[in-house]
Amino acid sequence: MTVTFEHVTLGQRVLFGAGKAAAHLSAEVGRLGAGRVMVIAGSSEAPLVEKLCAGIDVVLYYNDVAPHVPVGKAEKARAAALAHGIDLVVCVGGGSTTGLAKAIALTTHLPIIAVPTTYAGSEATNVWGLTEASRKTTGVDDHVLPVSVIYDAELTLSLPAGLSVASGLNALAHCIDSMWAPRADPINQALAAEGIRALAGGLPLIKHNPQDLAGREQALYGAYLSAVAFASAGSGMHHKICHVLGGAYNMPHAETHAVVLPHVLAYNAPFAPDAERRIAAALGTADAVAGLEALRSVLAAPTALKDHGLAEAAIPQAVELILPAIPGSNPRPVSAMELEHLLRAAYVGTTPAAPSMPRKESSHA
Incomplete structure (x- = not known):
């Protein structure tokens, strides 16, 4: 039997290691040469984010995050990124946080470093989603694929x-x-x-x-x-x-x-x-x-x-x-x-x- 298929592998840097997230993030920001970093995380993640970002300079901390990425919140976050001259977005959290970072990248083409704290998986896909008038629209665009993903199991310990x-x-x-x-x-x-x-x-x-x-x-x-x-x-x-x-x-x-x-x-x-x-x-x-x-x-x-x-x-x-x-x-x-x-x-x-x-x-x- 003949096997025939066409497969595409997405290009992404993955760093995996318990207790190494802060060091990996600092190294990745340096590798990318970013000088104006925007960090997206829910307000409940503030203590974690403070430790995680101790080794980098952050221009903007942003916490206006909601499930399913409402279009209005996406537009607000995009405007904030542009107003602060952001050159790199770091998202810390689950699918909602990653989704908002992707919404920014979709129109600005800014690079993303994703630091997941759940098992949502959005960080490893080029799929975006936005919700407007109770209807969710999804699409595929390589610009929303995070350039780097930092996995640290210690960051998931607070997830019940x-x-x-x-x-x-x-x-x-x-x-x-x-x-x-x-x-x-x-x-x-x-x-x-x-x-x-x-x-x-x-x-x-x-x-x-x-x-x-x-x-x-x-x-x-x-x-x-x-x-x-x-x-x-x-x-x-x-x-x-x-x-x-x-x-x-x-x-x-x-x-x-x-x-x-x-x-x-x-x-x-x-x-x-x-x-x-x-x-x-x-x-x-x-x-x-x-x-x-x-x-x-x-x-x-x-x-x-x-x-x-x-x-x-x-x-x-x-x-x-x-x-x-x-x-x-x-x-x-x-x-x-x-x-x-x-x-x-x-x-x-x-x-x-x-x-x-x-x-x-x-x-x-």
Whole structure:
């Protein structure tokens, strides 16, 4: 059998090491020759940022950050960067902080150094997202890819176990979606499989002992692999669902991904047997759906969208918004009825099960 594919690897410098973030940041700022640095971080990260930035000169500390990057906040941050003559943006935090840095880079082309404190993975992708009038728009642009990423597991120690689990399952969703996303290929599938293995090993250690640095290092490593796979493979059905829910209903990013993931896996797995076997093997189980549920049980993962702000009355509208965005390459055809059934199951929090084959009349709309 002949193997044919086209793969693109994004160029990025990655520095990984516990307790080394401050030294790595100082070295990277020097390497890039930056003289006017803007640091983006939420106000809760202020003590961490003070230590992290002790070795660099910061012109502007910026903390007006919000989930899903509202357009108004993006424009305000861009204006601040221009007003202060910024030549480098450093973002410290999770996906919201990285997203705002990307919004600045999208129009200014300023370089970014990302210092993640969660497992969101946005730091390793060239994907941006902005929300306006309750609709989230995403795109791809190499200018938003951080030039450097500094990973330090010690910076994640303050992330509570519950948020660590949700954030880690968001990373796991990057891996699983990459198995059948529009540009899936043997390379990003291999990265995704290793990411699943690392996350499945690290997250239970964090749940058992939130101060377990080895578990957090594994999860951080897995999160990076998941993001690289996702950046290469593109957005599959899972991410299209979650992007719409997050933007339209202001739902928390990580928890939404954590709840939706098992339902999409159960929906697609019977129609992607090779991917299902790889996912199962990475989880160390014979069945991918059962393996994910076992992991989620150990982690006491979020289970229901109703617990995170989705109103049941919004589900029909959500179906209308999501259906056109689902890739035609999804392993299983998707109809409005099937999508609504999936969302209602995720809303209530029922345990997903692998479905029967779809009826002949089902079609992607």
